[in-house]
Amino acid sequence: MDAKDSNPSTASSPASAAAISTADRTIGSDDSDYRLIVDDVSDYAIFLLDTGGFIRSWNEGARRIKGYEPDEVIGRHFSIFYPEELIAKNWPDTELAAARANGRFEDEGWRLRKDGTRFWANIIITRLTDADGTFRGFSKITRDLSERRRHEEKLRASEERFRLLVEGVHDYAIFMLDPSGHIVSWNAGAQRIKGYTAAEILGKHFSIFYPNEVVNAGWPAEELRRAVKDGHFEDEGWRLRKDGSRFWANVTITALYDETGRHRGFAKIARDLTDKRRITSLEDEGRRITNFLAMLGHELRNPLAPISNALSIIEMSGVESEQVRIAQAVIGRQLKQLVRLVDDLLDVGRITSGKIHLESKLVDLGEAIAYAIESVEPLQLAKSHTLKFAVEAVDQWINGDRARIVQVIANLLTNAIKFTPNGGAILVTLRRNGAEAEISIRDTGIGIPQHLLKDIFKPFVQAEQDIAHSQGGLGLGLSLVQQIVSLHNGAVTACSTGRGGSGSEFVVTLPTVAAPVDASVEATATARGNGKRVLVVDDNQDAAATLQLVVAGLGYETAVANDGHSALEMIKTLRPDVVLLDIGLPGLSGIDVAKKVRREMIHPPSLIAVTAYGLDNDQDNAFKAGFSAYLTKPANIAELSQLLRRILV
Numbered sequence: 001m002d003a004k005d006s007n008p009s010t011a012s013s014p015a016s017a018a019a020i021s022t023a024d025r026t027i028g029s030d031d032s033d034y035r036l037i038v039d040d041v042s043d044y045a046i047f048l049l050d051t052g053g054f055i056r057s058w059n060e061g062a063r064r065i066k067g068y069e070p071d072e073v074i075g076r077h078f079s080i081f082y083p084e085e086l087i088a089k090n091w092p093d094t095e096l097a098a099a100r101a102n103g104r105f106e107d108e109g110w111r112l113r114k115d116g117t118r119f120w121a122n123i124i125i126t127r128l129t130d131a132d133g134t135f136r137g138f139s140k141i142t143r144d145l146s147e148r149r150r151h152e153e154k155l156r157a158s159e160e161r162f163r164l165l166v167e168g169v170h171d172y173a174i175f176m177l178d179p180s181g182h183i184v185s186w187n188a189g190a191q192r193i194k195g196y197t198a199a200e201i202l203g204k205h206f207s208i209f210y211p212n213e214v215v216n217a218g219w220p221a222e223e224l225r226r227a228v229k230d231g232h233f234e235d236e237g238w239r240l241r242k243d244g245s246r247f248w249a250n251v252t253i254t255a256l257y258d259e260t261g262r263h264r265g266f267a268k269i270a271r272d273l274t275d276k277r278r279i280t281s282l283e284d285e286g287r288r289i290t291n292f293l294a295m296l297g298h299e300l301r302n303p304l305a306p307i308s309n310a311l312s313i314i315e316m317s318g319v320e321s322e323q324v325r326i327a328q329a330v331i332g333r334q335l336k337q338l339v340r341l342v343d344d345l346l347d348v349g350r351i352t353s354g355k356i357h358l359e360s361k362l363v364d365l366g367e368a369i370a371y372a373i374e375s376v377e378p379l380q381l382a383k384s385h386t387l388k389f390a391v392e393a394v395d396q397w398i399n400g401d402r403a404r405i406v407q408v409i410a411n412l413l414t415n416a417i418k419f420t421p422n423g424g425a426i427l428v429t430l431r432r433n434g435a436e437a438e439i440s441i442r443d444t445g446i447g448i449p450q451h452l453l454k455d456i457f458k459p460f461v462q463a464e465q466d467i468a469h470s471q472g473g474l475g476l477g478l479s480l481v482q483q484i485v486s487l488h489n490g491a492v493t494a495c496s497t498g499r500g501g502s503g504s505e506f507v508v509t510l511p512t513v514a515a516p517v518d519a520s521v522e523a524t525a526t527a528r529g530n531g532k533r534v535l536v537v538d539d540n541q542d543a544a545a546t547l548q549l550v551v552a553g554l555g556y557e558t559a560v561a562n563d564g565h566s567a568l569e570m571i572k573t574l575r576p577d578v579v580l581l582d583i584g585l586p587g588l589s590g591i592d593v594a595k596k597v598r599r600e601m602i603h604p605p606s607l608i609a610v611t612a613y614g615l616d617n618d619q620d621n622a623f624k625a626g627f628s629a630y631l632t633k634p635a636n637i638a639e640l641s642q643l644l645r646r647i648l649v
Contacts, residue, residue, distance in 0.1 A: 564588025
C-alpha cells in the first residue's frame, strides 16, 4: 500500500513509513535494518497481528505506551487493550473486519494500559498481503493523544464557559456580526431586549434594529466603518424591537481580528437605557414646567385682579339672596384656587421618625377620624379653612391602636392645614375598597414637588423654600405616619401635581375586620335616621354641594358622592331612598351605575337623572337603564321638590 493511503498525520513520520513498507512486504521479511528502525521507535506503538488478531511483534513504542513487555503480550489477542464497553460492542473484531475489507481502518478512542489506566489513542490498522495477494494479517500503529485531548477538553470547556457566560447574560444584548454586518450569534439578553429568537434573527443584517430614518442616512454602515478604523465604536440612539417599539440604546461595536490580522467580524453589545432616558426627560420636563408656571403666573395676574375686585363689589352690596350668596361663595373659592395656582410656592417640611408599639383593639375608623378632626379644630379655624368629612362607607372597623390611628389622621390633617393658605379647603373621605378601608385627606394647599414624592416619607426630606412663602419650623412626622400605618398592616401614599394651589392627597389604606354586632346595628340605625335620605351624585363638587344644600333645604337627609364607583358603594351601604344621579361621571358613568344598581340590589332606590345631556336619545338610554325621572341642568327647584314628594310619599 502506498503512503498516500495512510493517515496524513502519520505518513510523514519514520514509523509510519516503516509500517507501510511492511504492508508492501511479506510478513516473513528478514530485513534486519527495517526491524531495527521499527523496534527502536518509542513514540508510536507499532506491532503485527495475525489474521485472527493475535499479537506477533512488539516494539519499544508499544512497550512504553501500553506497559507490556514483549513476552507478556506476544501471542495474546489485541482486544486486551480495549475497555469493557468496547468489548461488549465487539469493537475489536469490527475494526479488523473493516481493515480487511477496505485495506485500512482508523479510529480514536479510549484504550487500556497494562495497569488498567486509560489513554486516548489514535489507531491505524492496515491489511497485510504477500506478493501473490494472500491475506497474512495486519499492522497496527497506535499513538497516545491523551495530552492533546486534555488540551482540547480544556479549550472546549473554556469555550463552553464563555458561551454560557455570554448566553446567560440577560441585561445586555451580546452578539457577533460577520464582516458585512450579518448576525452570526445571539444571546439571551439580545432576545429579551430586542424580542427576536436566535432562529428568527441569525443571518439577518443588523440594520434591522435601526429606524428607517437612521438606515436611510447610512448610519449602520458608518458604525461598522468607524469600528474598523478605530477598533472600537460607541453610540447612543433609538433602536427597534421586533414588535416595532423603540428603545433608547447604548451600543458598543468592537472589530475582531484573528491571529494573522485578518478581519473576522464584530462584537456588538447593546444596553436598554430607556428608563434612564425617561428619568432625564422627566427632570428636563419638570424644569420646563417650572419656568412655564413662573411665566404663566405673571400673565394671569392682570385678569385675576378685576375678577377679584368684582367679587369684592358683590360682597359689599349686601345681597340677601341665598342663591346669590351660594354663587358668590363658589366664585370666591374658585378665585382663591386660581390665585394659589399662580402665586403659591411649593414647600414640604422636615419629617421625624421613631419606633411605635401598638395596642390591638377594635377601632371604629369613623369615630377615630372625627376625634382627630376635633383635635385640630383650633388650627383649622385660625386659618379659616373649610374642613369637610365625607363618609362614603359607614361602619368600618379595624384591629389596631385607636390613639395611634388618631395620631396618624391628626398628623396628616395638621400637615394639610399647615401647607394650605388661609381660606383653603380640606376634604377627609372614608371609603371602602374591597376588604380595605381608605382614608383620603385632600387639601388645596401648595402641594408636593414631583421629585420629592418618592422620598416624602423618609426622615428629614425637605423642599427648597422661598423666603416670602416659607412655612417655617419643622415639618410633620410623615415618617412616623408611615411606620404607624405599616404596623397596622396598611399603607400610606401621597400624590400631588407639585403645583401651588392644586394641593396634595394622602391616602391611608387599612385592612378592615367585622364590626361588633351591637355597634353595627346602632350605626345602621343612626345612619338612616327616621327621615328620607337623598344621595346627590355629581363629579363637579360645587354643583354637588349646591344641590345638596337645596335638597337639605327641602327637609331631606343628604349625602354626596363625586364619582360612579363611590356612588355605587354608597347606594349599597347607605341605602338612600332616592339618588339624584349625574350621567357624565368619571370612571363609571351614571348609566352604568343605574344598570349595576338594578342588577345587584334586591330593593334598589329610585333614580333621578340630573344631567347636562338633554337629547331624546339620552333620555331613552336613561329610562332603559332604570331611571325613574330625567331632569336637565340646571334643575328647576320647584319641579325637583314636586318630584321628590311624589316618589317619597
